[in-house]
Amino acid sequence: MSTRLRFADRDRNLIMKINDALERIANDEYGYCESCEEEINEKRLRARPMTTMCIDCKEEQEREEARTKIRPGMMDEYE
Template identity: 50%
Template sequence: MTSEPNFDEIPAYIPKKKEDFMSTGQLEHFIHKLNVWRAQLVFEAETTINHIQEDSAPVSDDNDRATIEEEFALELRTRDRERKLINKIDKTLHLIGTGDYGYCKTCGIEIALNRLEARPTADQCIDCKTVEERKEI
């Protein structure tokens, strides 16, 4: 098994005075942040595959087998959510490539940098996201 790559936390981007929104520096920061996040998710998926393959030897005790199967099911559900997140990261990287990253898909205003730091895949400003979530209730 390969050793875990270094996925240290990437420090938040600190904009320079009078810096344009989604400047080259900001875009490079978010591209790096998204690529590191994606690599970490892919690494964890590969680790899960290896873990399941190595630990799937037959177990004679029904309780032990049930416990192992439940652990595997939980890991697979987690990896499925992460697979969807990888797709969202890929879409976000595409948005960066088209020049649409950082702008709300609903109203078109700039998404706050602190929101993008917290959730780099955010595609709505906080106001539009709040309205959308209220409609779901």
């Protein structure tokens, strides 16, 4: 049962991303990075049509998330 729920949740998320991309197309905002506002490379858009960030901004976002993520045992130093 939980596998079906995960698939249904994944499908809902994908549908939301597709609808968001269609809205950006309708508003002439498709293909521009939401972070730096530069054009997103065509190859990236072909690989990930629902993307909202250029590769540089996405990689920076992922680096920042990795830096701020608390790893198990990390808080032991502060107890």
